Amino acid sequence: MYERDQITSVGGLPITGGDLEAFVRSFQQREFDEAQPRIGTPVSPAEQQPVQEALPIEGDDVAQTAVAGAQAAADTRRARVNATIDDPQQDESPAAQPTALTTVDRYYLAWTNFQTEHGEEPKAEQLSAYLAGRGMKGRGGKPVSPSTLRRYLLPFRVYTLWAEQRVRTANPPLEVIAQECTSRGVTAQHNRPLTTDYIADQVDDFERRWHALTRHHMAARQ
Structure with missing residues (x-):
């Protein structure tokens, strides 16, 4: 010095x-x-x-x-x-800490892979068969129930639009995401528009998934 x-x-x-x-x-x-x-x-x-x-x-x-x-x-x-160094972005918020993929995260990956391979979003029955073909089954070794998967399809669609904004900013604007949902026909039950309150309720899990998938993809490239 x-x-x-x-x-x-x-x-x-x-x-x-x-x-x-x-x-x-x-x-x-x-x-x-x-x-x-x-x-x-x-x-x-x-x-x-x-x-x-x-x-x-x-x-x-x-x-x-x-x-x-x-x-x-x-x-x-x-x-x-002494700080955690696993997270590439060094984000200290609890929701942003890197975690292992959950079962639902793996459902989401299968959902996106199906679209890449077939060019369209899978129905719950198709996703169940797709998962079973790749060794992901439910209790008793049976295919995951379509009724179980069906509850995740809407959050998967919203997460995809949220992730598009997350690439640009650490705090995706909920109003913009809600508008994107409307313009792309992503709606709640009975075709009701999704509100910012609904999206806000999902943000913590979306942020966790964002970091879990980021870590997963980085490990896959190594």
């Missing part, structure tokens, strides 16, 4: 590790002496100097600032070492 800031000893000589040790000892002694109460006859400022003289350093104030900055940086580095 002294070399970076061009802080040198007397005569422009480089500062060595030994010089710094002497400087630190002097600084500590000076702090200790100043903290002690003075008893007896006042003495002149010259007589109040510590026994061990500080190493003459050009830019002494800058040097002390640099030492303080280095300590702060070291503390910061120690804090970062």
Whole structure:
């Protein structure tokens, strides 16, 4: 740090590790002496100097600032070492922490893969058969019930539109997503328009899925 800031000893000589040790000892002694109460006859400022003289350093104030900055940086580095590093975006919010894929996340992946292969969204019965063909079955080794899958189809559609906005911003605007749902025919039961309140209720799980899928795809590429 002294070399970076061009802080040198007397005569422009480089500062060595030994010089710094002497400087630190002097600084500590000076702090200790100043903290002690003075008893007896006042003495002149010259007589109040510590026994061990500080190493003459050009830019002494800058040097002390640099030492303080280095300590702060070291503390910061120690804090970062203890932080979770699995998440590429380093997002600290609980919803954004990386998690393993849930069963429903895997249903969603199968739902998107079916569309890639067949060019259309699968019905619940088709998704059930598609999952079974890939070894994902329900209780007793039977295909996942279409009635179970049917409840996820609407959230899957909304998540897809939410994810399109999530690529652009960390806080996808709910109004824009609601408008996209309307324009693409994604509606609630009885063709009712989806509200921002409905989307807001899904956001925490959407954010969790976003990070889980991101981590899954990154692992698949390794």
